[in-house]
Amino acid sequence: MKKTKKMLSFVLSMLLIVTMFPTMAFAKEEAKTWKFGELSLKAGDVLGKDTEIKNDAENREIRILSEKTNPDEKKDQKDDKERIKTEKEAVIAAAASWNLKDLTEKAKKAPADYLLKKADSWNGSWIVTKIAETETKDAIEIQVRTYEYAAVTEIQGIPKEIPGTTALTGKAVPENADQKQITWEITDAGMTGAVLDGTNLKVTNAGTVKLLATIKDGKKTGVDFTQEFTVIVKAADYTKVTEALALIPEDMGRYTEESAAAVQKAKDAVKENLPSAEQETVNGYAAAIQTAVNALTLLGADYTEVDAVLAKVPGDLSIYTEESVEALNAVIASIDRTKTIEEQQAVAAYAEALENAIAALVRKPVPADYQGVEELLGKIPKDLSIYTEKSVKALNAAKEAIVWDLDDSRQEEVDQFAENLKAALDGLTLKPADYSAVDAALAKVSNDLSIYTEESIQPLQTAINSVESGKTILDQAEVDGWAAAIENALAGLQVRKADYSKVEEAIKKIPADLSLYTDASVKALEDAKNSVVTERPVTEQESVDGYAKKIEAAIAGLTYKDADYSKVDAAVKKIPNDLKKYTDESVKAVNDAKAAIVRGKNITEQKTVDGYAAALEKAIAGLKQKPMTAQNLPKITKGVNQSGMQGKELSFTADFEAKDLKKVLIDQKEIDAKNYVTAGKENTQVTLKAEYTKSLAEGKHTISIVSSKGQADTVFYLKKATKSPDTGDRTQVMLWVILLGVSAAAVVGAVVYRKREK
Incomplete structure (x- = not known):
């Protein structure tokens, strides 16, 4: 019978639960509220983890007992409550109950701690499903059920490929998930320039963007749900731009400056790697280039070279032989000013003929005034x-x-x-004085001078205050004196404990200019000096005195450096290998200067050594070549007035033997031999390297090939190098992306179908 009643009570409880929660969701229907003092419960409330109540394991009933509760149970209840409070995540206790009166009084004093309210900070709460008085009216019966947290399993609705700026409209799965609010973060923008504006993904270029979606507490309270997405920003099609660029002529110098500038402007306006959403803009680039190419206008023939060469014709031709002047005038008379750009080669021939005629002018020799x-x-x-x-x-x-x-x-x-x-x-500018010794000395000044006697600090302050900036090398002795004064003042600092006077005396003996001594001996001195440990107590006076002995020994061991003969050696290398072409008097001056050099001097005699170099340099500079007739002056036979392109090799041939080559001048300045190569024996070929011509400006330049027999000159012209455009062919990559998308869609479809079949 009892079993039947118990069963009937359970069935009635279940019917009541079904009536109150027909959809098994949280109850939203009106429910009667039972109030006892400040204690308030109603159907649909969630009992938090700190709720201390009695659990009927079979019917999941919670009974808050009245005053008729057995008094003998109070001690057990108290012990059980203490146990519950220590648990990390409390669940409903099996042997805990509240006396109704006590519970009401507690709720009045601290409602926030005892009122039963919705618990949203932990999983596995208890939901109130029934509140009713017991038959005996001595207790309130509360039925509950457990609540399972609905976790997020996936975020859907994000496309794998986008044409440009796109709204991120992701959706949390399942639909009844407790948390659905998505926050977005860009983990890798790649080359797309991607930024987030709310839920809008803004991009400026094609490429790949990596995103991280986060739903706070998505898995359970305190555990977020995250999911990574890779989105491809589809690139615009640049085929038409590539085709338009291919129409641009290689030689733009044949067209007017205005029309060529319009083509360049349209070309420079092209922005690479735009997304497909900007396809209209990309097509506009192609149309603009096409229009500018169609508008190109040919130039007339360019007589700039001819006019430039005519400007070189001497104003007074009377100083030249009649035969060479007649040849020049004949070339000038042959110039036809009606040529077009199609006949530019003929115009260039005029310039070349003029250059040759001017170069062939024979002058009555009169020496210039030097x-x-x-x-x-x-x-x-x-x-x-x-x-x-x-x-x-x-x-x-x-x-x-x-x-x-x-x-x-x-x-x-x-x-x-x-x-x-x-x-x-x-323009000769004196070197600034070297303040390194001053800086080094100042760096040694301690921030805390309180450990020294006032008498020893005063000289240091005076030495520091005496330092002035802006001195030149002529004032180096004064600057070094400041450094020495600071060093001496530092060395004179007296710690209030050990006596460092011997150390200070030894430091004062250190020469102000240690640059005169070998690195090894200076290092030994510096090591001895740097080994000094200040602030030692007087009980360690013997060790302090040992510092002074080490410094004295290092000073005694200082060894002068050898004098620097690098300038002398450099001057010796400048002596020409072949002195036969110079006058006997100037050659004798060179030989005498060389013979006067005495090796083995030390650095204190550096001025004498530098004097050897200066004397030899002066003698070399004074070398005078023996007279040479104008007819035998060298000239350039190939490559005269030629035109080339930046970044391409240019070759010139001069009519003298390669062994006589001395140097090459470009625009009157000598260039490094690494910038050209030479070839030939009887005639010398000089080829400017491509890397060097790339560094030269566009336009006209002069080249002078200097030999021991004289100098051969000509001009050449450089045009700007052109570049081939990037076609941007990504057809294969896009095909693989499409195949990957189709495969993924097939897999998803198969999974959905299998779930439905189940």
Whole structure:
């Protein structure tokens, strides 16, 4: 009978639950609220993890007992409550109950702790499904059921490929998931320039974007759900742009500057790798290039080279032989000014013929006046080591650019040599003084000087305050004196404990300029000096005195460096291998200067050694070539007035033997031998390397091939290099992306069908 009643009670409870929750979701229907003092419960409430109640395991009933509860149970209840409070995630206790009166009083005092309310911070809560008075009216019966947390399993609705800026409309699965709010993050924008504007994914270029979607508490409370997505931003089709670029002529120099600039402007406007959403813009690039190409206008023949060569014709031709002047006038008279660009080669031939005719002018020899140059050379300081490397380099360049034994027809060039030399002399700049010793000394000054006596600190402050910035190398002794003063003051600092006077005396003996000594001996001195440990107590005075002995020994061991003969060696290397072409007097001056060199001097005699170099340099600079007739001057036989392209090799041939080659000048400046190669024996071929021509500006340049027999000159012209456009063919990549998308769709369809069959 009892079993039947118990069963009947269970059935009635279940019927009540079904009536209150027909959809098994949280109850939203009106429910009667039972109130006892401040304690309030209603159907649909969730009992939190801190709720202490009694559980009927069979019917899942919670009974809050009235005052008729057995008093003997109170102790057991108290113990059980303490146990519940210590559990990390409390579940409904099997042997815990509340006295109704006590519960009501507790709820009045602290409602927040005792009112039963929805618990959203843990999984496995208890949902109130029934509230009713018991038959005996001595208790309230509350029925509950467990609540299972609905976790997110997937986010759907994000496309694998987009044409451009797209809204991210992802959807959480399943639909009844407790948490559905998605937040987005770009983990790798690639080359797309992707940014997030709310849920909008904004892109500027094609490529691949990696995204991370997060749903807070998506798996369960405190555990987020995350899912990664890879989205391909489809690239626009640049086929028409490539086709339009292919229509641009290679030689744009044949067209007017305005029409060529329009083509270049349309070409430069093209932006690469735009997304497919910008296809109309990409097609616009192609149309603009096509229009500009169609509008190209041919130029007339260019007589610039002819006019440039005509400008070289000497104003006074009376100083040349009648035969060479008649040949020049005949070339000038043959020039036809009606040629077009299609006949540009004929116009170039005029310029070449003019160049040859001018080069063939035979002049009555009259030496140019080099007096101004020689006077300025005599003003060059003997010791250039005190000036900046840049200003000395400019002076040496001006000296090396001087070409001697020119006739008066080139007096203007000689005067220019003098002007360049004067400018370089005026530009000599004294080196700044070396403050490294001062900086090193200042770096040694401790931030905390309180450990030293006031008497020893004062000299240090005075030495530091005496330092002035902006001194030149001529003031180096004064600057070094400041460093020495600081060093001496540092060495004179007296710690209030051990006596360092012997150490300070030893440091004072260190020469102010240690650059005169070998690195090994200076290092030994520095090591001895750096081994000093300050602030030792007086009980370690013997160790402190040992520092002084080490420094004294290191000073005694200082060894002068050898003098630097690098300038002498450099000057010796400048002596020409073949001195036969120079006058006996100038060659004797070189030999005498070389013979005067004495090896083995130390650094204290550096001025004497530098004097050897200066004397030898002066003697080499004073070498005078023996007279040479104008008919035998070398000339360029191939490559005259040629045109080329930046980044391409250019070759020139001069009519002298390769062994006589001295140097190559471009635009009157000597270039490094690594920038060209030579070939030939009886005639010398000089080929400018492609990497070097790439560094030269577009337009006209001069080349001078200098030999021991003279200098051969001509001009050449460079055009801007052209580049082939990137076709951007990505057909194969797109085909694989499409096949991958179809395969993924087939897999998803198969999974859905199998679930439905089940």
